[in-house]
Amino acid sequence: MGFDTGALLPLNEALQGMLDQLACNCDTEQLPLPQALDRILAEDIASPLSVPPFDNSAMDGYAVRLADLATGTPLKVAGKAFAGQPYEGEWPAGHCIRIMTGAPVPAGTEAVIMQEEAELEGELVRFISQPRPGQNIRRRGEDMAEGSQVLASGLRLSPRELPLLASLGIATVTVRRPLKVAIFSTGDELKPVGTPLAHGDIYDSNRYGVKAMLARLGIDCLDLGIIPDDPAQLRAAFIQADSEADALITTGGVSVGEADFTKQLLEELGEIGFWKLAIKPGKPFAFGRLPNAWFFGLPGNPVSAMVTFDQLVRPALAKLAGQTFIPPLRIGAVASEPLKKAPGRLDFQRGILSAGPNGLEVRSTGSQDSGVFSSLSKANCYIVLEQERGRVAAGDTVTVEPFAGLLL
Numbered sequence: 306m307g308f309d310t311g312a313l314l315p316l317n318e319a320l321q322g323m324l325d326q327l328a329c330n331c332d333t334e335q336l337p338l339p340q341a342l343d344r345i346l347a348e349d350i351a352s353p354l355s356v357p358p359f360d361n362s363a364m365d366g367y368a369v370r371l372a373d374l375a376t377g378t379p380l381k382v383a384g385k386a387f388a389g390q391p392y393e394g395e396w397p398a399g400h401c402i403r404i405m406t407g408a409p410v411p412a413g414t415e416a417v418i419m420q421e422e423a424e425l426e427g428e429l430v431r432f433i434s435q436p437r438p439g440q441n442i443r444r445r446g447e448d449m450a451e452g453s454q455v456l457a458s459g460l461r462l463s464p465r466e467l468p469l470l471a472s473l474g475i476a477t478v479t480v481r482r483p484l485k486v487a488i489f490s491t492g493d494e495l496k497p498v499g500t501p502l503a504h505g506d507i508y509d510s511n512r513y514g515v516k517a518m519l520a521r522l523g524i525d526c527l528d529l530g531i532i533p534d535d536p537a538q539l540r541a542a543f544i545q546a547d548s549e550a551d552a553l554i555t556t557g558g559v560s561v562g563e564a565d566f567t568k569q570l571l572e573e574l575g576e577i578g579f580w581k582l583a584i585k586p587g588k589p590f591a592f593g594r595l596p597n598a599w600f601f602g603l604p605g606n607p608v609s610a611m612v613t614f615d616q617l618v619r620p621a622l623a624k625l626a627g628q629t630f631i632p633p634l635r636i637g638a639v640a641s642e643p644l645k646k647a648p649g650r651l652d653f654q655r656g657i658l659s660a661g662p663n664g665l666e667v668r669s670t671g672s673q674d675s676g677v678f679s680s681l682s683k684a685n686c687y688i689v690l691e692q693e694r695g696r697v698a699a700g701d702t703v704t705v706e707p708f709a710g711l712l713l
Contacts, residue, residue: 306578306593313583315692316651320617322578323592327599329627331481331551338470341462343523344480345628350456352473355446359409362386364441366419367430368402368410371438379429386411401430410442417441449473459629461523484626487546487598488515489529491539491558491567492605497531510678511556511603511610518614521711522622534558536566543570547595551625554618557605567591567602575600583692585650586675587613592621599625606675612653612687615711635689638665638705644688644697645673651692655684658705667705684708 308314308322333347362368373380383400386392388407396402401418402411410417416436424431449455455473456466462478470478495509496502509531519526527550532542539558546553558567571577571593580591580602586609591602601618603610623630638658646652656667670683687706690697697703 306576308579312579313581313588313650314579315583316616319579319582319590319592320620323617323621324624326578326594327621327624329481329625331484331625331627333479333481335477335479337477338467338475341478341480342464342467344462344478344483345523345626346456346458346460346462346478347481347627348479349454349458350470350473350475350478352449352451352453352455353475354473355451356449356472357443357445357447360414360445361388361443362404362406362408362410362417362441363443364417364419365405366417366441367423367432368392368404368414368417369432369436370413371415371436373399373401374432374435379426379431381429414442415439457629459627461628481627483523483525484552484622485525485527485550486519486552486554486622487527487529487550488512488519488554488556489532489542489546490556491532491534493534495531495557510607511605514607514611515554515556515603515614518611518619518711522619522626524622524626534566536570539566539570540574543574543595547574547598550598552599552601552622553595554601554603554614556603556610558602571595571600571602582613583650584613584616585652586673587616587653588650590617592617604675607678608655608681609675611681611712616653619711633706633709635704635706636665637702638667639663640688640697640699640701640703641666641668642699644669644690644703646690646694646696648693648695652688652690652694653706654688654690655680656686656688656705657684658686658707665705667703681712 380401383396383402384392384394385403386408387405391409392402392411396411415438418432418436422434490509490512494505494507496506498508516526529542532538555567568580568591575593575595577593582588582590587604589604590613593600603613620630654673655670658667667688670680685708689704689706
């Protein structure tokens with residue numbers, strides 16, 4: 306697959322290497338607009354009409370012609386225009402027209418003066434300001450011109466896009482079918498939540514995080530449960546996932562322990578791309594493919610599993626789903642305390658970002674051990690420390706990646 310499987314791959318090389326191999330093969334379908342929320346748009350959408358479809362008033366006020374204002378004398382009101390009820394009568398010289406927000410401006414209107422700038426004197430209106438040409442008039446096509454592209458294929462439809470499409474009169478959209486991802490946890494020590502623990506057992510927690518993140522991404526999940534460290538059962542799970550899903554995500558079983566059979570089975574049934582990363586946490590992360598499905602092997606440590614899913618699996622699944630992936634926002638902040646770091650791996654420490662007296666500042670959530678899940682639960686950002694960077698002193702500037710969407 307073009308990787309040095311024995312090397313510690315930098316994150317950016319691993320991610321780009323995966324993305325270069327992945328492609329979307331999800332079928333498309335047409336859905337009514339109310340059912341399209343969180344689906345991936347499979348077509349560019351051009352506006353079938355101009356928005357707004359006619360020149361209209363941006364304010365409650367008075368439609369005027371500038372020549373009628375030149376003498377400074379008060380104007381009579383010729384009539385009224387409302388949204389949905391345009392004024393279509395005569396407009397004599399020396400008159401204005403009362404107009405409401407959204408109403409079509411009568412032919413000849415050169416400006417709309419807001420009602421706060423008008424004074425009523427019986428049946429006359431005196432204006433206390435001189436408008437500029439076009440003031441408070443929304444022009445036809447000002448928002449979207451007829452035929453212009455308004456949405457691009459690959460966009461995940463959110464509550465921001467649905468009303469936009471409705472405003473264009475678009476009742477159905479072409480979207481991609483949801484990606485289907487199989488998951489399972491592996492390890493004899495793992496037990497389901499709600500059952501007693503024997504000595505040496507731990508609860509299976511990673512699967513809850515993976516399922517939750519898949520749900521946030523609008524992906525269908527095939528949960529195969531906990532698979533013990535048994536080659537036959539693992540093989541059966543691999544084969545089922547390969548036949549029923551677009552991708553398989555496992556947690557655990559990708560390090561170098563004697564009972565870690567996942568990597569061995571992947572080599573036998575498919576192909577390994579890489580399985581060691583120069584990041585912390587998350588060094589033992591595996592990528593490869595089965596005959597029909599792609600494979601992502603997350604580390605067993607809970608923080609490592611969440612971080613590698615967020616940084617590697619999330620953009621990979623977006624590519625498979627046909628979604629245009631927007632890289633996460635990274636900004637600078639001042640470390641309010643020293644941070645431990647040894648050169649050699651890109652480090653995603655868990656931090657708390659806040660506004661300080663001199664700008665953004667960040668502090669650690671405490672122990673950064675990959676098994677301490679509370680470090681992630683308490684955090685609202687990653688502190689992204691460069692691969693060759695060493696210890697960080699208080700007052701140094703660091704890069705932070707605020708949590709958004711997936712982890713919130």
